Amino acid sequence: MLIVMQPQSSEEKIQKVISFIKERGFEAHVSNGADHTVIGAVGRKVIDKRDIELLDGVSEVIRISSPYKLVSRVFKPEDTIIDVKGVKFGGNYIGMIAGPCSVETYDQVDATAKKLAEAGVRVLRGGAFKPRTSPYAFQGLGEEGLKILKEVADKYNMAVTSEVMEVNQIPMFLKYVDILQVGARNMQNFNLLKALGEIKKPVLLKRGLSATVEELLMSAEYIMAGGNREVILCERGIRTFEHITRNTLDVSAIPVVQKISHLPIVVDPSHATGLRDKVAPMSKASVAAGANGLIIEVHNSPETALCDGAQSLCPEEFSVLFNDLKAFATIMKKSF
Numbered sequence: 001m002l003i004v005m006q007p008q009s010s011e012e013k014i015q016k017v018i019s020f021i022k023e024r025g026f027e028a029h030v031s032n033g034a035d036h037t038v039i040g041a042v043g044r045k046v047i048d049k050r051d052i053e054l055l056d057g058v059s060e061v062i063r064i065s066s067p068y069k070l071v072s073r074v075f076k077p078e079d080t081i082i083d084v085k086g087v088k089f090g091g092n093y094i095g096m097i098a099g100p101c102s103v104e105t106y107d108q109v110d111a112t113a114k115k116l117a118e119a120g121v122r123v124l125r126g127g128a129f130k131p132r133t134s135p136y137a138f139q140g141l142g143e144e145g146l147k148i149l150k151e152v153a154d155k156y157n158m159a160v161t162s163e164v165m166e167v168n169q170i171p172m173f174l175k176y177v178d179i180l181q182v183g184a185r186n187m188q189n190f191n192l193l194k195a196l197g198e199i200k201k202p203v204l205l206k207r208g209l210s211a212t213v214e215e216l217l218m219s220a221e222y223i224m225a226g227g228n229r230e231v232i233l234c235e236r237g238i239r240t241f242e243h244i245t246r247n248t249l250d251v252s253a254i255p256v257v258q259k260i261s262h263l264p265i266v267v268d269p270s271h272a273t274g275l276r277d278k279v280a281p282m283s284k285a286s287v288a289a290g291a292n293g294l295i296i297e298v299h300n301s302p303e304t305a306l307c308d309g310a311q312s313l314c315p316e317e318f319s320v321l322f323n324d325l326k327a328f329a330t331i332m333k334k335s336f
């Protein structure tokens, strides 16, 4: 249920409404818009909406039948803009994240990050805990990998994102990363989502391999219901009958999500296509479709990468692409 307050309602009136619904067993989630405040009442209790409509300062009470509430544009009409050390995702901003699939060595991350920083990238990616299909494949360096990422990122004044796989890893991640990434394979790890709802750092939530847009939004709802409002959605390709690319990039998910939700959506063209030469065209398509950001795999030596070399760009290719994308962004009246 959404309670829309009258424009310029006083804080006192807002607090009275919040107490009223809390006393009746609901959680209150407040969204302060440009001219009016919306209170999301989330709970399973039954309440007569007329009792709320009669409260001072209340303009309208809307029952929401859709399964997602806090992620919905009905709850928050304005785009959510998430700021990570000055890099913005959402609204008219496009955030760029780039870096290797996995952290392999200090020198590898340093060499890649140096070139990326020169190209203007300010958020570095890199997996330290890798969810690999085969248990015999490189599993990542673990905490050592996170330390390397942070050290290199600090050196070049960048922020860091890396994938967290388990609830008990969260305190460790909070020490090293600025955005906690939930991988496609964990999109419906509900215990992990609930735990990430309690932290105060942005979460990059990747769409599951076979997840619908609605399931992606419901997973975001888990995080937001815990109190964390900073969720960046990520379209990273879905599994279809087509095998010529690693996955099939669902470009239409961008405008579909943006209509339903205020949350930013970024695109990962690397995992979506699995092929280096497809990364540039799909990045451009994503920006043209309105993406709020991109996450692109870049390796200083893709041929020798321990993971996903075939889909990784070398820094020079990335740099050319990033310049092209800035021109596309201008056409879209957005900026990186």
Ligand code: PEP
Pocket (backbone or CB within 6 Å): 101, 127, 131, 163, 182, 183, 184, 185, 206, 236, 268, 271
């Ligand atoms: C990744 O970004 O490193 C990754 C494993 O991606 P995904 O979870 O989308 O497969």
Ligand code: MN
Pocket (backbone or CB within 6 Å): 101, 102, 271, 297, 307, 308
């Ligand atoms: Mn990868």
